[in-house]
Amino acid sequence: MITLYDMPASGNSYKVRLAAAHLGVPLKRVTMSARDGSTRQAAFLAKNPIGKLPTVELEDGRFLAESNAIMLYLAEGGPLVPADRYERAKVYEWLFFEQYSHEPALAVRRALFIYEERAHLATPERLAQLLEAGNRALDVMEARLVGADWLGGNAFSVADIALYAYTHTAEEGGYDLASFPGVRRWLARVAALPGHIGLMD
Ligand SMILES: N[C@@H](CCC(=O)N[C@@H](CS)C(=O)NCC(=O)O)C(=O)O
Structure with a gap:
């Protein structure tokens, strides 16, 4: 195992x-x-x-x-990675986006709030910078999800899992998802899938 x-x-x-x-x-x-x-x-x-x-x-x-x-x-080779070359590349695009433009804002801002040993790093300037960067990443997701069910193609994929991880905890980092209705619908869609487990399950 x-x-x-x-x-x-x-x-x-x-x-x-x-x-x-x-x-x-x-x-x-x-x-x-x-x-x-x-x-x-x-x-x-x-x-x-x-x-x-x-x-x-x-x-x-x-x-x-x-x-x-x-x-x-x-x-690899299963339903979470598209067989089509272009769709697979779009999934990779979201994975790289997650690591460079999303996680460094949403995960880091959340950590500043929930891990007390990091509280001293939560200066107003840093919080404002992370809020702006995170909202920019959420805007990119919203632009896709306002008209599509899934991020990387026509089906649920590892791209959705990668972005779900720190988007569903965005409010713990002080992000307000009210102005991202496509993202909120997508979060609910992911959570409703058979086989879904929660962060602390
Ligand atoms: N790019 C890495 C980031 C992993 C990461 O930052 N892990 C944190 C916990 S969420 C960690 O282990 N930090 C330990 C450290 O920095 O010493 C990934 O996607 O796996």
Whole structure:
């Protein structure tokens, strides 16, 4: 069985759990925390030199890091990755967007609010900058979702899982989704899918 080194409250770890749940892939979970220094210790860095969760250990002992790379590994050849070349590339487009333009705003602003050890970093300037960047990312999603059910193509894919992870906790980061009706409908659509699990399930 694949082992997931996992931080329960983290959206990045949740992506892997949610993809695995949809794919019916069982995971052995090893709960860790990015808050207690354990991801910076030699024992963990030997598994993942980047020092981040999630990380998986495959059945043959090899390791793989980066939430979106792990999802793609689990999902390869299945229904969460489009067979069509262009649609698959659009899914990758959303995955790269998530890592460069979305997660660095929505996940980081949420962390400043929910992890007390980061409170001193929550200066008004930083909060304003993250709010603006996050709203820009939500605008991009809204432009797609106002007229489409799913982000990357005509079906639910790893792109939807990647973006769902930190969009569904956006309000914990102080984002107001009221002006993003397409995004709100999409959040409900994802949560209603058979096989869905919640962040803390
Ligand atoms: N790009 C990475 C980001 C992972 C990440 O930032 N993980 C955080 C928890 S959400 C972490 O492990 N931080 C530990 C640290 O920075 O020491 C991914 O998508 O997996």
